[in-house]
Amino acid sequence: xxxxxxPASVSGSPGQSITISCTGxxxxxxxxxxxxxxxxxPGKAPKLIIFDVSNWPSGVSNRFSGSKSGNTASLTISGxxxxxxxxxxxxxxxxxxxxxxxxxxxTKVTVL
Amino acid sequence: EVKLVESGGGLVQPGGSLRLSCRISGFTFSSxxxxxxxxxxGKGLEGVANIRQDGSQKxxxxxxxxxxxxxxxxxxxxxxxxxxSLRAEDTAVYYCAREGSDGSGYYVDFWGQGTLVTVxx
Numbered sequence: 001x002x003x004x005x006x007p008a009s010v011s012g013s014p015g016q017s018i019t020i021s022c023t024g025x026x027x028x029x030x031x032x033x034x035x036x037x038x039x040x041x042p043g044k045a046p047k048l049i050i051f052d053v054s055n056w057p058s059g060v061s062n063r064f065s066g067s068k069s070g071n072t073a074s075l076t077i078s079g080x081x082x083x084x085x086x087x088x089x090x091x092x093x094x095x096x097x098x099x100x101x102x103x104x105x106x107t108k109v110t111v112l
Numbered sequence: 113e114v115k116l117v118e119s120g121g122g123l124v125q126p127g128g129s130l131r132l133s134c135r136i137s138g139f140t141f142s143s144x145x146x147x148x149x150x151x152x153x154g155k156g157l158e159g160v161a162n163i164r165q166d167g168s169q170k171x172x173x174x175x176x177x178x179x180x181x182x183x184x185x186x187x188x189x190x191x192x193x194x195x196x197s198l199r200a201e202d203t204a205v206y207y208c209a210r211e212g213s214d215g216s217g218y219y220v221d222f223w224g225q226g227t228l229v230t231v232x233x
Contacts, residue, residue, distance in 0.1 A: 036219035045223040101159030
């Protein structure tokens with residue numbers, strides 16, 4: 001497995017809540033509480049928004065929340081805003097010696 | 113304020129070499145694992161290499177082993193990536209990144225703005 005599996009796209013209207021899934025295996029997502037989430041606007045560097053499954057870095061809105069069940073992690077964006085339109089990537093610690101970081105395939109969030 | 117500023121990207125022919133640098137400020141460089149993460153045009157993120165605080169441990173993704181070398185100079189607050197035998201598939205934006213935990217491969221908490229490497233004849 002070269003990347004964690006995410007849906008290609010998710011959309012929602014302003015004010016709604018959306019959830020992005022991130023599916024791995026027991027060697028990564030399911031085996032450790034080290035899931036992270038990143039937001040990336042076009043032409044910009046990624047920005048950390050969740051670490052260790054459900055923790056917020058300083059300055060990140062609590063409209064973003066993370067959770068995990070088994071081999072699947074989830075990012076929920078509540079009160080969707082136009083500025084939330086971006087690409088979102090999950091990441092996980094992995095026991096694989098072939099990888100430096102293990103990222104997801106990425107999800108494009110569209111605010112309708 | 114944490115700052116990571118990459119330089120050294122550009123156009124290079126297949127088989128050529130390039131050296132990327134990242135100048136760090138705003139935090140104690142010698143206290144953190146550091147990494148290079150790349151993103152091919154229109155594609156996702158890929159961790160390329162990372163290095164322990166004192167340079168004693170280095171890790172590489174399989175696709176660059178034997179071709180890329182990560183290094184750091186804690187006296188100059190500089191992270192480097194020497195890239196040899198470049199291939200078309202190495203074309204990407206390369207980000208300098210700070211590991212957010214005490215270990216390796218957990219998460220990146222700060223990213224540079226990226227530098228574009230294009231491998232083409």
